[in-house]
Amino acid sequence: MTTPIRVAIAGYGNLGRGAQAAITHSPDMQLVGVFSRRDPASVTLIDDSVPVYAIDDIEQYKDDIDVLILCGGSRSDLPEQGPALASLFNIVDSFDTHAKIPEYFEALDAPATKAGKVAMLSVGWDPGLFSINRLYGEAILPVGETYSFWGKGLSQGHSDAVRRVDGVKAGVQYTLPSESAIARVRSGEQPTLSTREKHVRECYVVLEDGADADTVRSAIVTMPDYFADYDTTVHFIDEQTLASEHNKMPHGGFVIRSGVSGIDNKQNEQNDQVLEFSLKLGSNPEFTASVLVAYARAAHKMNLAGETGAKTVFDVAPGLLSPKTPAQLRKELL
Amino acid sequence: MTTPIRVAIAGYGNLGRGAQAAITHSPDMQLVGVFSRRDPASVTLIDDSVPVYAIDDIEQYKDDIDVLILCGGSRSDLPEQGPALASLFNIVDSFDTHAKIPEYFEALDAPATKAGKVAMLSVGWDPGLFSINRLYGEAILPVGETYSFWGKGLSQGHSDAVRRVDGVKAGVQYTLPSESAIARVRSGEQPTLSTREKHVRECYVVLEDGADADTVRSAIVTMPDYFADYDTTVHFIDEQTLASEHNKMPHGGFVIRSGVSGIDNKQNEQNDQVLEFSLKLGSNPEFTASVLVAYARAAHKMNLAGETGAKTVFDVAPGLLSPKTPAQLRKELL
Numbered sequence: 001m002t003t004p005i006r007v008a009i010a011g012y013g014n015l016g017r018g019a020q021a022a023i024t025h026s027p028d029m030q031l032v033g034v035f036s037r038r039d040p041a042s043v044t045l046i047d048d049s050v051p052v053y054a055i056d057d058i059e060q061y062k063d064d065i066d067v068l069i070l071c072g073g074s075r076s077d078l079p080e081q082g083p084a085l086a087s088l089f090n091i092v093d094s095f096d097t098h099a100k101i102p103e104y105f106e107a108l109d110a111p112a113t114k115a116g117k118v119a120m121l122s123v124g125w126d127p128g129l130f131s132i133n134r135l136y137g138e139a140i141l142p143v144g145e146t147y148s149f150w151g152k153g154l155s156q157g158h159s160d161a162v163r164r165v166d167g168v169k170a171g172v173q174y175t176l177p178s179e180s181a182i183a184r185v186r187s188g189e190q191p192t193l194s195t196r197e198k199h200v201r202e203c204y205v206v207l208e209d210g211a212d213a214d215t216v217r218s219a220i221v222t223m224p225d226y227f228a229d230y231d232t233t234v235h236f237i238d239e240q241t242l243a244s245e246h247n248k249m250p251h252g253g254f255v256i257r258s259g260v261s262g263i264d265n266k267q268n269e270q271n272d273q274v275l276e277f278s279l280k281l282g283s284n285p286e287f288t289a290s291v292l293v294a295y296a297r298a299a300h301k302m303n304l305a306g307e308t309g310a311k312t313v314f315d316v317a318p319g320l321l322s323p324k325t326p327a328q329l330r331k332e333l334l
Numbered sequence: 335m336t337t338p339i340r341v342a343i344a345g346y347g348n349l350g351r352g353a354q355a356a357i358t359h360s361p362d363m364q365l366v367g368v369f370s371r372r373d374p375a376s377v378t379l380i381d382d383s384v385p386v387y388a389i390d391d392i393e394q395y396k397d398d399i400d401v402l403i404l405c406g407g408s409r410s411d412l413p414e415q416g417p418a419l420a421s422l423f424n425i426v427d428s429f430d431t432h433a434k435i436p437e438y439f440e441a442l443d444a445p446a447t448k449a450g451k452v453a454m455l456s457v458g459w460d461p462g463l464f465s466i467n468r469l470y471g472e473a474i475l476p477v478g479e480t481y482s483f484w485g486k487g488l489s490q491g492h493s494d495a496v497r498r499v500d501g502v503k504a505g506v507q508y509t510l511p512s513e514s515a516i517a518r519v520r521s522g523e524q525p526t527l528s529t530r531e532k533h534v535r536e537c538y539v540v541l542e543d544g545a546d547a548d549t550v551r552s553a554i555v556t557m558p559d560y561f562a563d564y565d566t567t568v569h570f571i572d573e574q575t576l577a578s579e580h581n582k583m584p585h586g587g588f589v590i591r592s593g594v595s596g597i598d599n600k601q602n603e604q605n606d607q608v609l610e611f612s613l614k615l616g617s618n619p620e621f622t623a624s625v626l627v628a629y630a631r632a633a634h635k636m637n638l639a640g641e642t643g644a645k646t647v648f649d650v651a652p653g654l655l656s657p658k659t660p661a662q663l664r665k666e667l668l
Contacts, residue, residue: 017602018595018596020597021595021596021597021602022595024597025476025477026476046597046599046601046602047597047599098668101664101665101668102661102664102665105664122668127668129470129474129609131667131668132652133611134667135652135653135655135656135663135667136463136652136655138656138667139628139631139652139655139656139657140463140621140624140625140628140655141624142359142360143359186614188616248605260616261352261355261356261616261617261620261621261623261624262352262355262617262620263354263355263358263380263381265380265381267380268351268355268380271582271615271616271617271620272614272616273613273614273615273616273617273620273621273624274613274614274615275463275611275612275613276610276611276612276613276614277467277609277610277611277612278609278610278611279607279608279609279610280520280606280607280608280610281605281607281608282522282594282595282605282606282607283595283596283605283607286595286596286605286607287474287595287607289595290474290475290595290607291474294473294474297473312653312664312668313652313668314651314652314653314660314663314664314667314668315651315653315660316651316652317648317649317650317651318466318469318470318473318647318648318650319469319646319648319649321469321470321473321474322469322472322473323473326648326649327436329469329646329648330435330436330439330646330648331435331436333465333468333469333472333648334432334435334456334461334465334646334647334648
């Protein structure tokens, strides 16, 4: 790796900051700049050794960037920026609205193909590493069931719902996988489980002065849609504890494939086989950004090898993610 | 998938039987035959609806087989059969002598390239799925440590050692990951652990008539090289229990990457991130065979797309393992 891969970041929120950090840990990459919709002078980087540019000027840097990491949101940023930027750069993004992936894929495929670039979408952990493990599981054990569990993770929507309850001054909500549901899946039982049977909810709440804890707890755990159908626990804490112990963005989860191999006849019986992949993330955006950076490397290599158009993690051979040579990988990791 | 992939098996031990079973679970594949060094009339298949041929006649079937799964052993079968068959067929094998993989790769690459075929080596779970997870872990979290644990698995060499002890009539030995070592790794501590600190050993022994249990236990747990440096437990059982409860070939293990993301400076701190992949296998050979069959599908597709030469799991995009189309995979699994 003599010439570093020239990478740029578009969008500088939590994900963009995570991407910058991940690039500093990648000696084969060089961050050439951060592009923002804000006034560049107002953007404070976690490491200010790289320039900040206005996103409107990005076309000027067309020949200076090997791959651009889009760090905007899936709701409004990416559907607009993705197709436009795919006609200028190799791009990688973390589009995560599962139901709209096929449509977004098509929206990127045409401009990227026309421009001779790679547009890699929906990279991260779900969609992303979890998707890959769902695929490995069903391809290797066609007879079986796949289970995805999420958490322990901070849920923005449910935290907002808690904070709207009368008497709640502040609070957060975590979604956790149900330990008993995971145990049933791991046993090879292949139970039928709804999303709500697979998860429990935990709230950490700061009460307003004079509010009654039992009334607040009851209002939360009986709230329709959000909590009523889940096993929900409410913990009351003070503001200092909320600030010091609940200021992170943890997340994670499990993908478990429970299947059987062999055939079942007079001489033979089938055997249970269980594959499990899990993540325990101290910071959800930093981890997603780390995955984006590894796939940025792959997007660049694939484009150098002549590939163009929209790609997903399903199209990326694992070896392309590593800065090591194929011979090194075979010797050291196989 | 209108035309099924025509698959054949070379070698019919536990792995070959597992491959036949896995092919019956793959509607896009058709098993065209089993090739054996034994007299075909003496080979009993788990499902006798396919023919058995002499391996010496295999060249005659050159145009009838899309991909050949080699189910021989790594010590003597594959180094001899692999290079010869790679000049005739797309092949997939489970060569698992880690230290010799680079050399074996070269031995397959030349004939496969010359013949315009794909030769996919070292497919299974270790090498194989574990290797892929080691790679994903270090590519995504370059700052961290990777840990591989094996077990609970039956160890042939250690079972033989137990059976050689005076007073032992029969017995088996399992290697297990050390629960305390796994807990330390999962915590993000990144401890330095030797293979022996990571594993414990469990023996199930049937005593000869009149043998003294304490003497036998002591002879086993103090045996140099095999047991002396491990935490070893010896259970005494009767022959019926050995036959009914220890007649399987379970295996499995864990690959854990413990790393950090983010940068550590005045405004920021780093966050722990843990990826974990694990397998709990009811039958080691049946699972390895299931992996081989999924990669046989990929080898065929890659060859159809014009790829040739030696390949490993690092070269195979996940989507190629599935019988589903790329559009279906994006819709259903991403």
